[in-house]
Amino acid sequence: xxxxxxxxNIYCVGRNFEKHAKELGNKVPQTPLIFQKSxxxxxxxxxxEIPKNKTIEHELEIVILIGKDGSPKxxxxxxxxxxxxxxxxxxxxxxxxxxxxxxxxxxxxxxxxKGSAVLDTNFITFECPKEFFLTINQKTRQxxxxxxxxxxxxxxxxxxxxxVNLKKGDLIFTGTPDGVGPLVKGDQIEMGFKxxxxxxxxxx
Numbered sequence: 633x634x635x636x637x638x639x640x641n642i643y644c645v646g647r648n649f650e651k652h653a654k655e656l657g658n659k660v661p662q663t664p665l666i667f668q669k670s671x672x673x674x675x676x677x678x679x680x681e682i683p684k685n686k687t688i689e690h691e692l693e694i695v696i697l698i699g700k701d702g703s704p705k706x707x708x709x710x711x712x713x714x715x716x717x718x719x720x721x722x723x724x725x726x727x728x729x730x731x732x733x734x735x736x737x738x739x740x741x742x743x744x745x746k747g748s749a750v751l752d753t754n755f756i757t758f759e760c761p762k763e764f765f766l767t768i769n770q771k772t773r774q775x776x777x778x779x780x781x782x783x784x785x786x787x788x789x790x791x792x793x794x795x796v797n798l799k800k801g802d803l804i805f806t807g808t809p810d811g812v813g814p815l816v817k818g819d820q821i822e823m824g825f826k827x828x829x830x831x832x833x834x835x836x
Contacts, residue, residue, distance in 0.1 A: 640799035642669040642749050643792060644693075644722055648782050648807025655810045664783045664791040667739055669722075674803075675747040680723070680815065680835045683745060688815055691722040691808035692766040692774040692823055696785055697755050698802035703793035710786040713798055716755030719764050719823050719831070722805050723748040724812075751803070752824065752831035760785070761825035766811075768819050776809035783807075 646665035647653040653660045682688050699715025722743070729742035766774040783791070788806060789798065815821075815835050824830030 638801050639671050639674060639803060640698075640801040642671055642674065642803045642805070643667075644669060644743070644805040645783065645788055645807040648788075649776065649780055649809045650782060651780075651810035652808055652812065655812070660782065664788050666788075666792060667743060669744045669749045669805075673744050673746060673749040675750045676753050678831070678833050680721075680750060680821070680833055681747055682815060682817060682835060683725075686725055687727060688748075689724045689726045689812050690766065690768075690773070690815055690821075691724055691812050692764065692776060693720050693722055693805040693808050694718075694760065694764055694776070694778075695720040695751060696789075696804040696806060698789075698798050698800060698804070700800050701797060703797050704786075704789055705793075707784075707786040707790070710789040710793075713789055714785060716757050717760040717825075718752045718755045719825065720752060720803075720805055721750035721766075721821075721823065722808060723750060723815075726814075749803070749805070750833070754829065754831070756825070756828065761828055763826040764824065765826060767822045768815075770820070770822075773813060774809055774811035780809065781807060 695718045697716040704710040725742040762778045764776050819835040821833040822830050
């Protein structure tokens with residue numbers, strides 16, 4: 633990612649992998665479930681700081697970088713809005729999220745806290761690799777494949793565009809596969825696309 637690129641919005645897709653939806657006891661959505669993180673949550677460093685007295689879970693995701701402004705109207709047009717693919721972590725305060733869900737309240741406090749949008753800024757600008765992974769302390773925790781996504785990248789962009797215009801610099805976290813779990817201080821993390829350079833991080 634270019635150093636002068638301004639991040640405009642951070643959108644996230646919930647329950648975009650059937651097995652993940654089921655592991656948390658949720659129904660599989662019929663349309664993309666969209667929520668947002670504040671831009672101030674973006675963490676491009678190699679360290680993840682866990683809030684005190686919180687249990688924070690990792691959610692590995694493919695992240696799309698939007699390259700131009702506008703609202704695509706077709707799948708073919710939507711493809712032209714994507715300027716890069718990378719991986720990231722949608723960090724989640726799971727206990728708080730479950731409490732909010734039971735009350736029918738928005739997830740924002742459980743999803744949008746300092747450093748909760750972890751991003752590898754080395755975007756791939758050609759076709760998105762099919763498989764992505766997360767290891768913790770050299771043990772595989774999550775593996776995802778494009779074929780298992782309920783909603784495609786293009787479908788996600790078209791859905792968001794029904795409500796707001798896409799902006800150059802928008803990030804879209806496209807959903808996590810099953811295998812989510814807690815992070816603890818000292819964890820050594822590696823994430824990325826299979827057969828491509830990965831990003832290494834440490835939990836502090």
